[in-house]
Amino acid sequence: MSGFLIIYTLIAIPCILYTGYALTAYTECPFWLTAVVYVLLTSAWFAMALIWNLRTNPKVPTRIYILISRIGYFMLGFAFLLLCVLGVRDVLWLSAYLLTPFKVVSPFEVSAAVPANLWTLGIVCFLSIYALLSAIKMPRIKRYSFADSRICRPIKILALSDLHINKTVSPTKVRKFVRYFNEQKPDVMILAGDIVDDFAQAITTQLRELKKLRAPLGIFVILGNHEVYHNALQWETTFASLGWQVLHNSGVSVENSGIYIGGVPSYAGFSPNPEQALRQAKNNEFRILAAHEPVVARYFNAQTADVQISGHTHGGQIFPFHFPVRWGNAGFISGAYPLEQTMLLVSNGASYWGPPMRLLAPSDVLLIELEPQVNNF
Numbered sequence: 001m002s003g004f005l006i007i008y009t010l011i012a013i014p015c016i017l018y019t020g021y022a023l024t025a026y027t028e029c030p031f032w033l034t035a036v037v038y039v040l041l042t043s044a045w046f047a048m049a050l051i052w053n054l055r056t057n058p059k060v061p062t063r064i065y066i067l068i069s070r071i072g073y074f075m076l077g078f079a080f081l082l083l084c085v086l087g088v089r090d091v092l093w094l095s096a097y098l099l100t101p102f103k104v105v106s107p108f109e110v111s112a113a114v115p116a117n118l119w120t121l122g123i124v125c126f127l128s129i130y131a132l133l134s135a136i137k138m139p140r141i142k143r144y145s146f147a148d149s150r151i152c153r154p155i156k157i158l159a160l161s162d163l164h165i166n167k168t169v170s171p172t173k174v175r176k177f178v179r180y181f182n183e184q185k186p187d188v189m190i191l192a193g194d195i196v197d198d199f200a201q202a203i204t205t206q207l208r209e210l211k212k213l214r215a216p217l218g219i220f221v222i223l224g225n226h227e228v229y230h231n232a233l234q235w236e237t238t239f240a241s242l243g244w245q246v247l248h249n250s251g252v253s254v255e256n257s258g259i260y261i262g263g264v265p266s267y268a269g270f271s272p273n274p275e276q277a278l279r280q281a282k283n284n285e286f287r288i289l290a291a292h293e294p295v296v297a298r299y300f301n302a303q304t305a306d307v308q309i310s311g312h313t314h315g316g317q318i319f320p321f322h323f324p325v326r327w328g329n330a331g332f333i334s335g336a337y338p339l340e341q342t343m344l345l346v347s348n349g350a351s352y353w354g355p356p357m358r359l360l361a362p363s364d365v366l367l368i369e370l371e372p373q374v375n376n377f
C-alpha cells in the first residue's frame with residue numbers, strides 16, 4: 001500500500017501544480033484566493049488517502065465517514081475532469097496562438113485568462129453533474145444471443161459485476177439493485193467479481209438484501225480483486241452462506257441445459273486456471289467461463305470456453321480514463337470481442353468505484369440468451 005501511495009503522490013503533485021497554475025496565473029488573483037485554490041486541489045487529489053485512513057477507524061461514526069467519502073470522492077472526480085479540460089484547452093489555445101496565422105488572443109493576458117477560467121469551471125461543473133446523474137442510474141441491460149446445437153433448451157443468464165457494495169452503499173440502494181435484477185427473470189445469475197468492496201462484518205445489512213437475489217437454476221460467483229483486498233477466503237465462505245455457488249478454478253453443469261459454467265478467481269490474489277475450471281465440461285456442453293479480469297482470455301489460456309464473461313474495467317468509468325484502462329487491460333475495455341475460439345463479453349459494471357461519476361461509460365449488466373440451434377438438412 002505504501003508503494004501505491006508513493007506512486008500516487010508523484011502523479012498527484014504535478015496535477016495539483018499544473019491545475020493551480022492554470023487557474024491562478026495571469027489572472028491577478030489575490031494571494032488568499034490562490035491559497036484557497038491550492039488547498040482545495042490538494043484536498044481533492046488526496047481525498048482518497050483520507051477516506052482509506054478513516055474507513056477502518058472505529059472512532060469515526062459511520063454517518064460522518066459516509067459524508068466525507070461522498071464529498072471527497074466527488075471532489076476527486078471533479079479535480080480529474082478539471083485537469084483534463086484545462087489540459088485540452090491550454091494545448092489547443094497555445095497551439096492556435098503560436099502556430100496558426102489567425103489572430104488569437106494570448107492565453108497570458110488577464111483579460112482573456114479570467115473569462116476562460118470561468119468558462120472552464122462552468123463546463124467542468126456541467127460534466128460533473130452529468131457524470132453524477134449517469135452514475136446513480138440503474139444499469140442498462142445489454143443483450144447478447146447465442147444459438148448452439150449443444151444447448152438443450154432456452155436459458156437466460158444475467159451476468160453482472162462491479163457492484164462495489166460497501167458501507168457507504170445504503171441497504172435501500174442494494175434492495176433496488178436486487179429488485180431490478182430479479183425483474184429480468186433470469187434462469188441463472190453469474191456474479192463476475194467485485195460484488196462487494198468491504199469486509200463482511202461491515203455490510204451485514206446489505207448482505208441480507210443481496211441474499212434475496214433469485215435465479216432458479218443457480219447463482220454462481222467468482223472473486224474479483226476487491227474481494228481479494230477484503231479477505232478473499234472469508235468472502236468465499238460468506239457467498240456460500242448466501243446460497244451462491246463459488247467457482248474457484250472450478251465449474252458445474254447447469255441442470256438439463258447442455259451448459260457448463262466455469263469460474264476463476266482474480267489474479268490479484270490467486271492463479272486463475274481456466275483449463276482446470278473447464279476440465280469437467282463434457283464435449284457436448286456449451287462452455288461459459290466467468291473471469292473478473294478480461295485479460296484472462298489473452299494470458300491464461302482461457303480460449304477453451306465458448307464465451308468468457310468479465311468486468312473489472314468499468315468501461316473506463318470517467319472519460320478520458322478510458323485510454324489507460326484500455327492499455328492496462330490488453331486492449332479490452334467494453335463490449336464484445338470475438339477471439340480465435342472464444343467470444344469475450346466485457347461489462348462496464350453495474351455501479352462505480354471511487355468518484356460517483358460515469359462519463360461516456362454507462363453502467364450495464366449482461367443478459368445472455370442461449371437457444372438451441374436447429375440444423376435443417
